[in-house]
Amino acid sequence: MSDYLVYLVEDEENLSEVLKAYLEKEGWNVKAFHDGDVAREAIVDKPHLWILDIMLPGTDGYQLLKAIKEDADTPVIFISARDQDLDRVLGLEMGSDDYLAKPFLPQELIIRAKKLLNRVYGVSTQEQKKIELNQYTIDPIGRKVVDEEATGETLVDLTTKEMDLILLLTGEIGKAFSREKSSNMFGGRTTLVQSVLLMML
Secondary structure: OOOOEEEEEOOOHHHHHHHHHHHHHOOOEEEEEOOHHHHHHOHHHOOOEEEEEOOOOOOOHHHHHHHHHHHOOOOEEEEEOOOHHHHHHHHHHOOOOEEEEOOOOHHHHHHHHHHHHHHHHOOOOOOOOOEEEOOEEEEOOOOEEEEOOOOOOEEOOOOHHHHHHHHHHHOOOOOOOOHHHHHHHHOOOOHHHHHHHHHHO
16 A cells, blocks of 8 residues: 555654655655654644654644554654663553654654554555445544535544454454454444444354
């Protein structure tokens, strides 16, 4: 998959431009921020990956990381030129998925970003086409579900974990999956999740 949305937060504009160019060469949609406060307002966009500098004007990288993880379990790569051991430990404790110490080669960031994206989103489930299920259209790449019967093709409000579960289950349609197991594992989930389960039983 190449249609990832990546948010880069780096206050050094020259470095930001270089990194953005390398990331875009992978076919990813990249948006760059130079201010932590502005980046914080974009958390609601739910990109596939955040790349954060720690030292930022306004909201710093630590505060931004905390806000990102509170909203959704989106993968984050920390970059910093400060004390490596301290930043790495603090970042990982707060939920960062990877860390790069400046200076680094842009190619190293690309390699780490690819591995992280593939680990989190996979390659097989995310490259499939949109899935039609009753009145729902499931978009694995865009990570969204549309209720076609609702007025204006309404997006279904799902948590990150529920979306992950939907993608997991749609990849299992047609395979043996006991009703008892589904009840134990996924009881109390949304109607959409239940619809996917019924397709599997």
